[in-house]
Amino acid sequence: MRQRFIYDPFVLPFMAGFVFIIIYLVAGIISAIRELPCEDRKKLGKSIFSRKIFVSAREIFMECLIHRRIFRRNRMLGFMHMSIAFGWFLLIVLGHIEVRLYCPERVNLPYFPIFFRYFMMETDSTLKGSLLFFLMDAALLMVLTGIGLALYKRINSRLMGMRRTTKLKLGDRIAMYTLWAVFPLRLLAESFTSGISGGSFLTRGFGLVFESFVSNEALIRPAWWAYSVALGTFFLAMPVSRYMHIPAEMLLIVLRNAGIKSKKTNAGYGNIELYSCSRCGICIDACQMSAAARLDRKTTVYFMRMLRRQEGDIEAAARQCLMCGRCVQACPVGIDSCRLKQNVRRSESFFSPVQYRYFPPTETIRTDVLYFAGCMTHLTPGIGKAMQTIFGRAGVNYRMMDEGGGICCGRPLMLSGQEKSAAIMIEKNTDIILQSNAELLVASCPVCYKIFNEEYSLPIPVMHHTQYIEQLIDRGAVTVGHTGLSAVYHDPCDLGRNSGVYNPPRQVLRQVANLxxxxxxxxxGLCCGGSVGNAVLTGDQRRKIARDALYKLTGEKPDILVTACPLCKKTFAGAGLQQVEDIAQVVVKAME
Amino acid sequence: MDFGYSINQSSKIDMDRASGDIAAQVLRYEPSFAVCIGCGACMATCSAGRFTPFNLRRLQLMVMRGQTDSVHAEAEKCMLCGKCRLICPRGINTRNVLLAIHHFTAPAPTLDIR
Known part of the structure; x- marks a missing residue:
């Protein structure tokens, strides 16, 4: 290897972009960390000098380079992302290795590894040299394959399991097109130069092909110029594009592994989540408002973009969401977008809590087990009756907390951003629970169950009735037979995804029906469309979501569709002819 | 004989004081408000209505008549539980109607609803 040049003006566009993005990132990371609360900064500091940093490094490798979570969703999509990210990473690493091996005195020139083949030439072919050339060409081929797939995805995204993709704005487009241009231009530049500097199967091969009909020598510098301009433009466009997810996701992973969680404000961690969104659009297909009610533009990816750019009606966008958590589940970056939306909703609390003075004085209920049916159960009284039968059969000393209708748990108000008003209900209900001396609170509605667990600070355990029934059966307090019915179980959002209760209902159902x-x-799991998380969705749109979910769930024609949420039951009952029952009702049938 | 109810006092609507502005704003924000037939299913199922004479049907009537003086404070009694939405035979998005009534009758609107 011999050095041909040390500098050429074509490195300037690259260097301009490179210096700009480094300054921008350093400033961005400092301001992001300064936004974190003091305790979080301490956690971050501690985690950097602990084992956690290795966990983070591994996760960064697996998610940012290999894109494991996207692979799990769709192999082609994962392959596309991996080819570009990991291929590019290899090009950078191998480029630096080349510089260290052949011209260690140039390691302080940031542009040297990028334009290595222009500055260096192969004088005698060695095994080491050809191996590196081969690896570099292989990495380049990998990236080019990824870009080919990305181009094809624009035409036919279904190949990669995506029915809908994100509609991009100008900044994203500029950055994306320049990123796509970078690697073919690199191939051209290296091919034209391959007669002088040498190359491997890809660059030398293309070089020979080009030689047969153009003068490679004359095209060398224009091609390197184009390559450098594309790279520089990409770096300049990065801050206004989705590609900020590359550095932001790495930071997010480090913070998450340090034990930092999203808070009741979007500053700090929430902001880093915003920048970590790559607008990949996986949440668009996951969202049932988009899949069933054609509200593609109301999906999380667009909300995230509006919030990051502070444009459009962000509050309206935050309200147009069922809060079912499907997008959070699908997100390959692990962004808790429901939390971000809730924080936007919270900012506009406007009910004056004094209006709840009408609540009756707390009457003392003394009991062992307190049962909170919830508003929605009062609307589907069959569930409450079934639970009372089960309590009676098990011989439990129980009392209803909301006999004939009680005070709402507060979650619907909370989801509407009325946290101060919700606090009144939390206080009142807590009062009733504490005065009862109960050892256990059983709730029938997952909406209530979630808020009892998360926002009430109760000294007693809270169970959803699916968990309680499972416990009763295990204890032998209730004996069940088999109904002989075939059943499909529908996971209510607030019980399943949002509270993590997946197994108890299935354990119970396996004993009483053919699951x-x-x-x-x-x-x-799907959302029934009835969610109290969304106040703006029209009845018609809700019906579309419910019908679509019902259709998807009952494809195998079960005898009954079983759910564990009164709201899901009511919503599905109105959406079709399928018999829908709550798990408590099925258990009562099996007890007879 | 006591049937548990009686004939309402007759009332007259003072057209100088009544304004259709709020009804128009609520209708524009939540068009399903228009199809209310005042059947009262919402009040029959109302969680708040069990404790206090809170009544969405009455709010609807007052807004449509333009008698909106007491409507704002009244609307805040709602717990937003959403039973009325599920029960409404006309498929009205009652929660959004309530939020809209509350908002458009506020002395100084706090929320920018378009």
Whole structure:
């Protein structure tokens, strides 16, 4: 290897972009970390000098380079992302290795590894040299394959399991097109130069082909110029594009592994989540408002973009969401977008809590087990009756906390951003629970169950009735037979994805019915469309979502569709002819 | 004989004081408000209505008549539980109607609803 040049003006566009992006990133990371609360900064500091940093490094490798979570969703999509990210990473690493091996005195020139083949030439072919050339060409081929797939994805995204993709804005487009241009231009530049500097199967091969009909010598510098301009433009466009996810996701992974969680404000961690969104659009297909009600533009990816750019009606966008958590489940970056939306909703609390003075004085209920049916159960009284039968059969000393209708748990208000008003209900209900001396609170509605667990600080355990029934059966307090019915279980959002209760209902159902599998269960469970998380969705749109979910769930024609949420039951009952029952009702049937 | 209810006092609507502005704004924000037939299913199922004479049907009537003086404070009694939406035979998005009524009758609107 021999050095031909040390500098050429064509490195300037690259260097301009490179210096700019380094300054921007350093400033960005400093300001992001300064935004974190003091305790989080301490956690971050501690985690950097602990084993956690290795966990983070591994996760960064697996997610940012290999894109494991995307692979799990769709292999082609994962391959596309991996080819570009990992291929590019290899090009950078191998480029630096080349510089260290052949001209260690140039390691302080950031542009040297990028334009290595222009500055260096192969004088005698060695095994080491040809191996590196081969690896570099292989990495380049990998990236080019990824870009080819990305181009094809623009035409036919279904090949990669995506029905809909994100509609990009100008900044994203500029950055994306320049990123796509970088690698073919690199191939051209290296091919034209391959007669002088040498190359491997790809660059030398293309070089020979080009030689047969153009003068490679004359095209060398224009091609390197183009390559440098494309790289520089990409770096300049990066801050206004989705490609900020590359550095932001790495930071997010480090913070998450340090034990830092999203808070009740979007500053700090939330902001880093915003920048970590790559606008890949996986959440668009996951969202049932988009899949069933054609509200593609109301999906999380667009909300995230509006929030990051602070444009458009962000509050309206935050409200147009069922808060079912399907997008959070699908997100390959692990962004808790429901939390981001809730924080936007919270900012506009406007009910004056004094209006709840009408609440009756707390009457003391003394009991062992307190049962909170919830508003929605009062609307579907069959569930409450079934639970009372089960309590009676098990011989439990129980009392209803909301006999004939009680005070709402507060979650619907909370989801509407009225946290101060919700606090009044939390206080009132807590009062009733504490005065009862109960050892256990059982809730029938997952909406209530979630808020009891998360926002009430209760000294007693809270169970959803599916968990309680499982416990009763295990204890032998209730004996059940088999109904002989075939059943599909629908995971209510607030019980499954949002609270992590997946197994108890299945354990119970397996004993009393023939539980059938569906492809929409556990984390992939569907939303019935009835969610109290969304106040703006029209009745018609809700019906579309409910019908679509019902259709997907009952493809195998089960005798009954079983759910564990009164709201899901009511919503599905109105969406079709399928018999829908709550798990408590099925258990009562099996007890007879 | 006591039937548990009686004839309402007759009332007259003062057209000088009544304004259709709020009804128009609520209708524009939540068009399903228009199809209310005042059947009262919402009040029959209302969680708040069990404790206090809170009544969405009455709010609807007051807004449509333009008698909106007491409507704002009244709307805040709602717990937003959403039973009325599920029960409404006309498929009205009652929660959004309530939020809209509350908002457009506010002395100084706090929320920018378009």
């Amino acid at each position: 059938m599998d569906t492809s929409h269960e556990r984390g992939e």
